[in-house]
Amino acid sequence: MFLLKLALRNITHAGLRTWLNVIVLSLAFVSIVLTEGLYDGMSEQVRDAEIDSNVGGGQFWQKKYDPFDPFSFEISHSEIPSDLNKEIERGNASPVLIVSAAIFPRHIIQSVRLKGIDPDQKIVNLPASILKEHSDTTSIPGFIGFRMAKSAGLHAGDYVSARWRNIKGTFDAGDIKIIKVIDINSPLIDKDQIWVPLEKLRKIMQAPGQASIIIVHKGITKIHTSSRDWVFKDRNFLLKDLNENINRKKVYSTFFYVILIGMALLAVFDTQVLSIFKRRKEMGTLMALGMTKWNVIVLFAIEGCLAGILAFIAGSLYGFPLLSYLANKGIILPRMIQQSQFAIGLTLYPKYGLRLYIVTSLILFVSVIVVSFLPTRRITKLKPTDALRGK
Amino acid sequence: MIDSKIIEVNNLIKDYSMGKQFFRALNGVNLSVNTGDFCGLVGPSGSGKTTLLNIIGALDNPTGGDAIVMDKSVNSLNHKEAAKLRNESIGFIFQTYNLLPVYTVFENVEFPLLLLKKNKTEREESVMRALEWVGLTDKANSKPNQLSGGESQRVAVARAMVKIPRIVLADEPTANLDAANSHNILKTMQRLNLELKTTFIFATHDEKVIGYLRRKVMLNDGKVIDDINLS
Ligand SMILES: Nc1ncnc2c1ncn2[C@@H]1O[C@H](COP(=O)(O)OP(=O)(O)OP(=O)(O)O)[C@@H](O)[C@H]1O
Ligand SMILES: [Mg+2]
Numbered sequence: 330m331f332l333l334k335l336a337l338r339n340i341t342h343a344g345l346r347t348w349l350n351v352i353v354l355s356l357a358f359v360s361i362v363l364t365e366g367l368y369d370g371m372s373e374q375v376r377d378a379e380i381d382s383n384v385g386g387g388q389f390w391q392k393k394y395d396p397f398d399p400f401s402f403e404i405s406h407s408e409i410p411s412d413l414n415k416e417i418e419r420g421n422a423s424p425v426l427i428v429s430a431a432i433f434p435r436h437i438i439q440s441v442r443l444k445g446i447d448p449d450q451k452i453v454n455l456p457a458s459i460l461k462e463h464s465d466t467t468s469i470p471g472f473i474g475f476r477m478a479k480s481a482g483l484h485a486g487d488y489v490s491a492r493w494r495n496i497k498g499t500f501d502a503g504d505i506k507i508i509k510v511i512d513i514n515s516p517l518i519d520k521d522q523i524w525v526p527l528e529k530l531r532k533i534m535q536a537p538g539q540a541s542i543i544i545v546h547k548g549i550t551k552i553h554t555s556s557r558d559w560v561f562k563d564r565n566f567l568l569k570d571l572n573e574n575i576n577r578k579k580v581y582s583t584f585f586y587v588i589l590i591g592m593a594l595l596a597v598f599d600t601q602v603l604s605i606f607k608r609r610k611e612m613g614t615l616m617a618l619g620m621t622k623w624n625v626i627v628l629f630a631i632e633g634c635l636a637g638i639l640a641f642i643a644g645s646l647y648g649f650p651l652l653s654y655l656a657n658k659g660i661i662l663p664r665m666i667q668q669s670q671f672a673i674g675l676t677l678y679p680k681y682g683l684r685l686y687i688v689t690s691l692i693l694f695v696s697v698i699v700v701s702f703l704p705t706r707r708i709t710k711l712k713p714t715d716a717l718r719g720k
Numbered sequence: 721m722i723d724s725k726i727i728e729v730n731n732l733i734k735d736y737s738m739g740k741q742f743f744r745a746l747n748g749v750n751l752s753v754n755t756g757d758f759c760g761l762v763g764p765s766g767s768g769k770t771t772l773l774n775i776i777g778a779l780d781n782p783t784g785g786d787a788i789v790m791d792k793s794v795n796s797l798n799h800k801e802a803a804k805l806r807n808e809s810i811g812f813i814f815q816t817y818n819l820l821p822v823y824t825v826f827e828n829v830e831f832p833l834l835l836l837k838k839n840k841t842e843r844e845e846s847v848m849r850a851l852e853w854v855g856l857t858d859k860a861n862s863k864p865n866q867l868s869g870g871e872s873q874r875v876a877v878a879r880a881m882v883k884i885p886r887i888v889l890a891d892e893p894t895a896n897l898d899a900a901n902s903h904n905i906l907k908t909m910q911r912l913n914l915e916l917k918t919t920f921i922f923a924t925h926d927e928k929v930i931g932y933l934r935r936k937v938m939l940n941d942g943k944v945i946d947d948i949n950l951s
Contacts, residue, residue, distance in 0.1 A: 331834065342822035614818040617779060618879075619807025619835045621799050713779045717814070 332624060336631035340639070347636060350600050354640030354697070357593035359648035361586055361689050366652065366679035367660070368582045372575045373680055376568060378514035380547050381454040384567045385422075389413060389543040389552075389559045394427070399440065402429045403494065406541040410556035413543055421549055423452035424540030426530050430493040432505070432523070434481040441481075442522045443471075443493065445530030445540075452544050455518075459508055460526045468504040469529055474519030478510040485509050491523075495535045503533065590693065593640075594700045601633050601704040612708060613716030622713075626705045633701020637694055655679050726790060726886060726919050727753040727776055733784035734771050734942075745771045747942035748785070753921060755886070758913045760922040760929060763939035769923035772939070773889045776921065777810050778802035790886060807835050811880030811918075815892035817872040819864040819879075825851070826860040829878045836883060850882040854908055870901030877908060884916055891923045899928060906932045 340347045394405035406426055409417070416422045426445035431438050448460040456472065463470030469491075473483060483489060485507055492502040505523060513519040531537050543559070545552055552561070605612075612625050620628075659676035734746035746768045753759060761769040774780040775787050778794045779802075787794045790809055797805065806812075811832075819828050829850055833843045851857045854874035864872060873893060880888050890909070894902035910932055913920050922929055930936060938946035 331837065335834070338827070339822060344822075610816075610818060611820060614814075614820065616803065617777070617806060617812040617814075617818075618832050619803050621803040623799070624803070714774045717779070717818070 332628050332631055336628055336635055339628070340632050340635050346600060347639070350596055350636040351639045351643055353596040354593045354637060354693070355644035355648070357589045358640060358644040358689065358693055359651065361589050361693075362648065362681055362685060363652060363655070363679060364582060364585055364589075365685050365689070366656070366681040367677060368579070369682065369685065370656075370678045370680035374678065375571065375575065379517070379568060379571055380564065382513065383453060383515045383518050384544075384547075384564055385452055386545040386547045386549045387561060387563045388545065388567060389422075389554065389561050391541050392558050392560050394541050399429045399442070402427055402442070402541065403496075406536060406539045407558055408538045409540050409543065410554055410559060412554050412556070413552070413559065416545075416552050417543070420451065420546070421552060422543050422545045423447055423450040424527065424543045426527055426534070426536065426539060427541040428493060428530065428534055430491050430523075432481065432489050432491045434483055434487075434489050439481055440521065441477075441491075443491070443530055444518075444522055444524050445527035446524050447527045452546050455513070455524065456509070456511060457524065457526075460524075463506065463508060465506065468506045469525050469533070470508050471505045471523040471525045472509045472511055473507060473523055474513030474516075475510055476513075476516055476519045477522060478507075480520070483507050483510070493533070495533065497535060501533060590696060593693070594696050597633055597636060597697055598700045598704065600636070601629070601701055604629060604632075605704050605707055609711065609716045610718075612711065613713050613718070616713040617717060622709060622711070626708050629705045629708065630698075630702045633705075634694075634698050637697030637701075641690060641693070652679070652681060656681065724755050725752050726755045726757075727751070727921075728788040729772070729776070729785070730788070731785035732772070732775065732782050732787060734768070734775065734780070735783040745942050746775075746782070749939075749942070749944055751937060751944060751947075753919060755919055756913070756917045757935060758910065758920045758933060759935035759937060760924050760933040761937050761939055762925060762930060762933075763945075764925065767939040768942040769939055770891055771942075773891050773921065773923050776887075777812060777889050778805050807832070808883075809886045811883070811885040811888040813873070813876050813880045813888060813890035813893045815895045817864070817869075817876045817896075819872055819875055821864050823864075824860065825856060825862050825864070825867070825875050828864065828875055829882050832879060832883045846882050847878075850878040853881060853912060854878045868901075869896050870898070870904065873897060873901070873905055874908065877905060877912075881912055881916075881918070885918060887919045887921070889921050889923075892926070893922065894924070894926050894929055902926070902928045 391405050391407055393401055395401045409424055413422065417424060424447065428443050430441055430443045432441050446455065446457045448457045450457055459472060460470045468488060478484065481489070487507045488504045489507065490502060491505050492500060494500050505525065531539060615625050616622065656679050659678040661676050729749055729751040732746050732749040733744065735742040735744050749768070749772060761772060763769055771780070775782050775794060776789055778789065778797055782795065789805065792805060794802070820831065823831070826847055829847045830843050833846055838846070848857060851860060854877050856871060856874055856878065859867065859871060864875070867875065894905060897905065906929060909920060912918060922933070924930065934949070934951040936948045936950055937944055938948070
């Protein structure tokens, strides 16, 4: 207790040296919480966006459907079994028909997927209802995401000719009018894809009542079908790639974390080592005045740790308002990042869990204690008489 | 109490190792000091004055022989006991004052009392009394870097005296002071010696100090070569 009081007095009297340390440490603390919070917020937003716009509560796949094999699309659709049809009528699910097609924007052939979606669907967060605005019967209305628009050079209002093969194997062609280019968060349902009205697609494919996948409402995680032609893929399965991707990126953020903590600790370590050289005479004096070596060691170690505690307090004082402001207002992202492979909204909302806060403080505390203590061990080798001479 | 032995040094030897060789800084010193003495270790530079003071103050261990300070052999003290002895019974005054730079004058003088776990009112009274002794009550809130050399050394005297120790060890206390300040300090210490019966041992070659001593122990090459009673 006495040593704590002394240490507190020492560091509050030491002025700049202390405050520099406190500032560096607290900056590290706040930046770590912020970056981790950003990362967690981003991951959650990405997952949510993926669920909202694509995954839903899971999907039924026609048993031959393989999203990575465009050649399978010709055979990977079939009629929707009646039990699933009931769920669709109840508004618990929505079918999507997926077929391969070729389009010719700028006179270059490009393979795409035509995805038939019910314009009245309320299952996924896609503005399918805009497809109803189209009255022209000579062309097929469609909407695309901004990634697709960019890669094909398409704009709203453009017509693009498309060619496909119906289920009888006959080639057929027609024009698609791009009604709108929309901000689709998930690249999985954007790249090389054109969304068209389900019934229209069924008609041109001559595949009435058929679908390739059936997306279940995100509030419902399990719907049963007795049909053996349809396999339920749950959320974990559908988000597997995304989660892996997130975890892979997490390594970078951990790297950043380590660097920040390292820098902060270096500052503390530096002060401690410097103190032990610069304050040798003081140590000698303290011992002459009746402190034991052990007292002196503990005193100096406490001084180092107090910097950590002060940093924690300071960091909380300015960090808490700052971090919660950012969490509420969000951070507006430049377009460049939006176009990355992650599906994120325009605004990023950092998310700080209690766990993040506690873990970060604990890691910082423990390392500050270790770093404060390490150099002070040298004091044990110090002879008071040498210390007094300042050597 | 007066004339009772407070320090007894028997055949004290101190070697400093210098790589493979060693250097004998004290070579069989015998000395006894009585309570209330105002004595000086006088000798040329390198004669072993500081070394002897440090051993008496339990800051250093002898190579051979022993020093009995207040009935305790410094050889037998462990770190903790040595610190306790210094804390309770010994005040140090250094040539370079050694004030704690981040503390005020008041806090510097208060420090030994904190170590002794005295309560707040007791500390305040003792500190103000000690600052009165050295005539620095008006500087209580100054920082050491705002003080002159003479003032700094008076603070150091107050710090050494505040707990009214049995023994004060002063190593060249006037070496950095001008004549007026030296006399001022020495008069203060002389007065405290008479009033409080504190035993003072100086290490010095300053003639001004020698003028105040009641006993002069001459050291040369780590040996006592003369012991003169001046009173
Ligand atoms: N730590 C040390 N290592 C090696 N030699 C030392 C050490 N401390 C002192 N000495 C040597 O021991 C001898 C006595 O030193 P001491 O400091 O006791 O002398 P002193 O009488 O106090 O001299 P001064 O008047 O210059 O202060 C000197 O020759 C010094 O070089
Ligand atoms: Mg000396």
